[in-house]
Amino acid sequence: MYSIIKHIHLLSVAISISLFVLRGSWMLLDSHWLKKQWILRITYLVDTCLLASAVALCVLIQQYPGIHHWLSAKVLALLLYIVLGSMALKRGRTKKQRALALLAALLCVAYIIGTALTHNPLSWFS
Template sequence: MGYLILKHLHIGCVVLSGTGFLLRGLWMLADSPWLQRRSVRVLPHLVDTILLGSAIAMTVISHQYPFVADWLTAKLAGLLLYIGCGTMALKRARSKPQRAAFLLAAVLSFAWIVSVALTRNPLGFFATLA
């Protein structure tokens, strides 16, 4: 599979993953029964698996690796923050206000990851402040 196809697949999965996460977060805050649907529980895992697989494939093809390319290291660190905040937002935080705060933190970290990818700068949207 060519790099350009992988990149488009990756970007598509980024959009699906981010939109799906935000939707699930809003449903969680609204106590929506949609969260209990099988497709809502399974689809994010499928999308995120394809997202990760395409990221790894692009890394190998381009020979740009985290801990070598600063911007990829920043994306990886942001991903870990996003996963941690997302887990707290959707499952682990005890109260709705805590979940809402973690949801906001996860969405902001997601936006920062995207800005790092677009600018290929480890500071992402913070680069304009420097």
Template sequence: MSLKALHIVFALLTFLSFSMRGAWMLMESPLLKRKVVRIFPHIIDTCLLASGLTMALIYYEAFYTHAWLVAKLTALVLYIAMGSIALKYGKTKKIRMCSLIVSWLIFTYIVIVARTQSPIPFIYTG
């Protein structure tokens, strides 16, 4: 399996595991506090980041000069921050729900940036 295919599988797994935990958060399920549920997503996220960075280093010279890759990395950091507010640090359910929706929007942005290789998809193609 190519590295890119593996990267896409990790992206899918991240989305599924995040959405599942998001649903458990909304249902106030005790499953969210299970050790395996707290550790496994970190392993997937690390694999996603590692596969992305490895491809960036192999395929692109000075990858940090490619705006879409910098946009992806920055958006990933925001996605992780919003995700932890949604699943853990958000003080009220309203804050957690809003953070969950923003996280999904950021994830969608990342996928579109990946597909178009543009930091401002459909507007800037340079």
């Protein structure tokens, strides 16, 4: 069961990041595709699978945010990623603000991946 959920989680991560990069590219290019409803629905579906599989993995491996520092760091970075992603795709006032938020959000993703791989809040610097 663990292996299946982990694979679902990793696939969801890959699809979610890919969709975010694609949507960020569309934002930079002022593409009409950014506002298509079916793309937003796919994004919500993938992110729901990602969150559900993350919660299931926490329960299965019995490691929880607030208790395990690496997982707490991941959750905090995820919250920052969500805020930055929102600024990048729709809430940034200027294209420059949105582009900087996109870059910062992608740096958050790199940190989250490093923390997940090392199980250390120092991420790639551990």
